[in-house]
Every structure is written in C-alpha cells, then in structure tokens.
Amino acid sequence: MKIYAQTLKRKIINIFKKHNLDHKHSKISAEAIIKAELVGAPSHGITRVKMYCERLKRKLINNNPKIKIKEITKSVSLVDGDNSIGFVAGDIAIKQAIKNAKSTGIGIVAVKNSGHYGLSSFFAEQAVKRNMLVFCFTNAPPALAPHGAIKKLFGTNPICFGSPTGSKIPFILDTSVSVTNRGKIRFAAKLGKKISKNAALDKYGNPTTDANKALAGVQLPIAGFRGSGLAWMVDILSGVLTGANHGGKVKDPFDDFSGPQNIGHLFITLKSNLFLKNYNQRIKQNIKRVKKLPKIKGVKEIMYPGQSKYRRYKKNMNKTINIPNEILKDLNHL
Amino acid sequence: MKIYAQTLKRKIINIFKKHNLDHKHSKISAEAIIKAELVGAPSHGITRVKMYCERLKRKLINNNPKIKIKEITKSVSLVDGDNSIGFVAGDIAIKQAIKNAKSTGIGIVAVKNSGHYGLSSFFAEQAVKRNMLVFCFTNAPPALAPHGAIKKLFGTNPICFGSPTGSKIPFILDTSVSVTNRGKIRFAAKLGKKISKNAALDKYGNPTTDANKALAGVQLPIAGFRGSGLAWMVDILSGVLTGANHGGKVKDPFDDFSGPQNIGHLFITLKSNLFLKNYNQRIKQNIKRVKKLPKIKGVKEIMYPGQSKYRRYKKNMNKTINIPNEILKDLNHL
Numbered sequence: 001m002k003i004y005a006q007t008l009k010r011k012i013i014n015i016f017k018k019h020n021l022d023h024k025h026s027k028i029s030a031e032a033i034i035k036a037e038l039v040g041a042p043s044h045g046i047t048r049v050k051m052y053c054e055r056l057k058r059k060l061i062n063n064n065p066k067i068k069i070k071e072i073t074k075s076v077s078l079v080d081g082d083n084s085i086g087f088v089a090g091d092i093a094i095k096q097a098i099k100n101a102k103s104t105g106i107g108i109v110a111v112k113n114s115g116h117y118g119l120s121s122f123f124a125e126q127a128v129k130r131n132m133l134v135f136c137f138t139n140a141p142p143a144l145a146p147h148g149a150i151k152k153l154f155g156t157n158p159i160c161f162g163s164p165t166g167s168k169i170p171f172i173l174d175t176s177v178s179v180t181n182r183g184k185i186r187f188a189a190k191l192g193k194k195i196s197k198n199a200a201l202d203k204y205g206n207p208t209t210d211a212n213k214a215l216a217g218v219q220l221p222i223a224g225f226r227g228s229g230l231a232w233m234v235d236i237l238s239g240v241l242t243g244a245n246h247g248g249k250v251k252d253p254f255d256d257f258s259g260p261q262n263i264g265h266l267f268i269t270l271k272s273n274l275f276l277k278n279y280n281q282r283i284k285q286n287i288k289r290v291k292k293l294p295k296i297k298g299v300k301e302i303m304y305p306g307q308s309k310y311r312r313y314k315k316n317m318n319k320t321i322n323i324p325n326e327i328l329k330d331l332n333h334l
Numbered sequence: 335m336k337i338y339a340q341t342l343k344r345k346i347i348n349i350f351k352k353h354n355l356d357h358k359h360s361k362i363s364a365e366a367i368i369k370a371e372l373v374g375a376p377s378h379g380i381t382r383v384k385m386y387c388e389r390l391k392r393k394l395i396n397n398n399p400k401i402k403i404k405e406i407t408k409s410v411s412l413v414d415g416d417n418s419i420g421f422v423a424g425d426i427a428i429k430q431a432i433k434n435a436k437s438t439g440i441g442i443v444a445v446k447n448s449g450h451y452g453l454s455s456f457f458a459e460q461a462v463k464r465n466m467l468v469f470c471f472t473n474a475p476p477a478l479a480p481h482g483a484i485k486k487l488f489g490t491n492p493i494c495f496g497s498p499t500g501s502k503i504p505f506i507l508d509t510s511v512s513v514t515n516r517g518k519i520r521f522a523a524k525l526g527k528k529i530s531k532n533a534a535l536d537k538y539g540n541p542t543t544d545a546n547k548a549l550a551g552v553q554l555p556i557a558g559f560r561g562s563g564l565a566w567m568v569d570i571l572s573g574v575l576t577g578a579n580h581g582g583k584v585k586d587p588f589d590d591f592s593g594p595q596n597i598g599h600l601f602i603t604l605k606s607n608l609f610l611k612n613y614n615q616r617i618k619q620n621i622k623r624v625k626k627l628p629k630i631k632g633v634k635e636i637m638y639p640g641q642s643k644y645r646r647y648k649k650n651m652n653k654t655i656n657i658p659n660e661i662l663k664d665l666n667h668l
Contacts, residue, residue, distance in 0.1 A: 149627035173563040222557035229507040247623040289581035293483035
C-alpha cells in the first residue's frame, strides 16, 4: 500500500505513544524510521517498529529513562542511556559531541546502555551541518564470524564518517563491514527474497542465498581478515571502551528477550577548520578532482558517499512510501 | 644473501648518513625499515632504501628539516614536517599525540609536508605501549580508482587502529583499503613474481596478475563502493584536513621527482581508561571470547590483528634476513 511519509510518521508516533514512550522520544524515533525509508534503507525503517514495540512492552527498552551525561573533560563525555530507545540516547550523545567540539575543537562521546539506533548517518549529518568532521561507531548483535571462526560473534558494526563538502549535500560514508547488511537480509527474509552470493554461510558453513538460512548461519565480512579486523575495531571502540556489552554479548533485539541490549556507541567530532581556514574550499576541490575522472562505461556520474541517499531523500520526501502488506498488517495491529 | 638484522641496520644508517641525513634521523629511518623486514612486510623494508636516497640526493627529502609543532589546544597539534623523511615527521607527531593524551586524555595531531613513513603500525605501537587506543591515517600516491572511475586517484590509504590488550602483544590492525598493498606489487615487480587475481586492472581496464602491468594500471579497492569510500575518508582526514596534498596530488616517491611528496598524516590517541577503570580486563575478556570460538578446519588459533606480526618479529629479530641479490646490489652501490 502507498502512504504519505508525513501520515506514516504520525501513525508511528501514535504507535510509540501507545507503548508509553513520551511524545518527544516517539517523535525522534519516528523521524529516524521514516527517514530511513526515504533514503532507500527500508531495512532500518518501519520493518523494525514491531520489534521496538515488543521490547517496550517487555520493558527491555526503558520508556522513561534517566539518561545521564557525565562530563569527563570539556571535550570528553560519557552518556549512560539507561536502556532508552537507541535513537534517543544517540541523539543526546551526538548533540553533546557537537557541543564539546564547538567549545574545544573536538568532542568524544561514549554511550553505554543504549539500543539499536538506526542509521549512523543521521547522527553524522547533525555534526556535518555544523561544519564538523565526524565518526560514528556502534556495535550490534552477533552476525559475523571472526576470520578463522565458524560461529558468529561480531555485529555488522558499521563505520560511519562524515565531512562537510562546501555544498548542501554532506559526504557521509556509512558502511557495515559485512558483505550485506543484516537489516537487508532480515528484510529479504520477511519478503521471501534471495540475498546476494558470497554474503553468508548457512549454519553448516555452506554458502547460501536463502535469507532465513543466512540469519541462522553466519554473515561474511568484507575482504576476509581486513573486514574481520575492522568489525573487531568497532566492537572495541563501541563496547570495550564505553562500558557497553561487547565480544558477542550484545543481545539480538528481535529474538533475545532476556534483557536490554546494552549496545555502545562512540562519536568523535572535529571542527573542520581545526588546522586550516579554507577547509570547505579544499574539500570542494578534492571532490571536483574525483568527479572529473574518466568513468567506467555506463556510469554517468561518480558519486561521493551520501550523495545518492540525499538525492533519494529529496526526491521521496513529498511522495508516498510503498509499504509491503505484511508490514502494514503489523502496523495496524499495533 | 643472508645478513644479521643488526648488521643490516648499521649498513642502512651509514647509507643514509652518506646521503647527509643526520645520525638521529638515519637511525629512526633504519630502525623502521629493518623492523618492516622482521615483521614480514619486506614491501616496506630495504627495497625502499634506494628510493629514499634518490630523493635525498635530489633534495626532495629535506635532510635538515626545521620541523615545527604548533599547539592548537592542549589536545590538538599541527606538525609541519618541512619535507623531512616521513619516518621522522611521523615519529615526532606520534610522540606529540601521546603527550597530548597523557595531559588531557586525548590527542589529535595532524601532519603536513611529510613523506612516506613506512608502516603505520609502528607509530600505533608507541601509543599502545603507553596504554592508549590510537588511530593512524596517512594518504599515499595515486593507486586506486575511485568507484566508477577508470583512472587511479586515491592512494592505498591504510586504516590503522591499535589498542592495548592487557598482554604484551598489542592489538594493531593496519590494513590498506586495496585488495593488495602497493608495496607488495612493487616487490613482486622487482622479483618478477605474479600478483593475486582481482587485485588490479591494466591500463586498458582488463584484470591482470602481471605486477608491472598492475603498476601501470589501477589497483582495486576492497569491497567496491565501500573500500573506495574508506580510501576517500583517509584522503580527507590525512590530506584535506591537515593542509597536505590530496585528491591525487601526492607525488609518487619512485618516479615523480617534480617536488616533495607532501603526504599528510593524522594521529588520534585516547587513554584507554578514559571512560572506565578496567579497560585491560575488558579487552582481555573480549579477546578470550573470540579466541575460544569453534574454528574453521585447519585453523589452529584465531589471531587478533598484529599478533602474527609480533610473533614473526620475536622469531626473526636475532636471525639473519634474506636479501634478494637484486636489492643487495642496490645497497652496495649506495
């Protein structure tokens, strides 16, 4: 069924409010979910609403969290999310990282006791809009087998980096270190679609394109040892350093109801003019040089990370969103 | 020919001194070069000595640099390498980053007007030994085609991350974002060996395993758009942000004698106990969990990044190094 983004947003706000989330938290969460749909990342969109509600119902997401911000230095803060919905702890933390960087040039904010916070890129965007470079790291439930192992332990642990571009479209790289992101596999499973080759093994260690078998088995990291090492790095930064769960202990929000997820995040923000005055001019030139390279046949334009998502967002924001009937049924039920 | 590491180090120190590098700079450089041999990364070892000397002779590497350290805040510094040999600018900068983190918990040090500095992991090691987490970024001469382009522009731009482990062997991920690192391809070309499939295209855009054709063509990033985006991120952090060359303008040290390289680096250091007191205990537990996973048939032990290199170093440090005759001839000539 097709439905306008604004209508859908109101619907989701109401669903969250029915689950005792206050208006502000419901709004922050609904906005992130709708935006994921609009940028073309439905795996982080409305398909997750049912899961969030289930965890709210079971009090595994705290609908009335006492989120604490501890000032360690003027640049460094630690946020204890008190098991709030991840969107909210993430939002408070990135705002703190921006504040710290405004005052000292740099901000480093760790978050513990948080949950799945959607797309890292939305947090990165907030910092980039204030002329900052930014890293966002988060860990996630076990999905990837470390290099050499046949059992999953690391999450798909995205690396997200953002930079101003001197134009209104930010540079935002937001890449999981798995061949395919887990949300996409879940989405494929929900719709009965196949996943790409080389993305996963079934539980016996055989390659599979069946989304359900992949979910029961292990996903593969990009580039073998390299991707496995990057996933490990993100787990250390988000989990070991912050006080959150790590080393395979982050709970799967969809099927582990034994306790809160306790995901960790780490945000690093840097003023773009920390070392020189003409950052925007330099990054513009950098992008221009890449864009004017000779292209592979069939490629019209070399895009920088974040550019396609931004264009899809602008194109889709006043249009209707197509919701699979399966998922609409869930929403109406909620 | 086989030669003891210590003997070879003295030989290289003397070669550099003959090229008017002072004793201290010669020693820092020779140590990094020998260590690359000992950890099993000969692509960053003695095969490069001739190139460094050629650039010293042509005054493209400054043998008497006035390296400046600008204090921006107690946490943030900018190093102007004055076209010193990269090892030296890098060494000064990582020591500054460690000093900053000791005093404020975090250090961010940018470097401009530097050159090829060898393996990032040696800089990371210095910080990890002082109980810090660390990122080292550096850009490099054009080698990789951005996703969608048929011409090289990004360097192999390594991502290096280090963490204490609670044991004497540090966790150090040091991974280029190319399928194969450029040094390895150069080394293969020198010895007339083939390179692995899928690592490069020749100048006509066809896959090749011929090292010389690969050097004339383009190398491929890991994981397509993702690897390309990571290479771009490293170029922004090392080049655009710092004031160094970027966007394909870093000069190739082997065959571009039109000026200094002006490579840029960025080091970020964080005290490991910034957010909690038991970091070492937590990281130990993290590594233990990964290590005890069931393994792929034939894998004896799951290794963390840096572990194999460390073991090779310990094993090789008192043994002889095997130098290809080709390279020995070059050294004797110098």
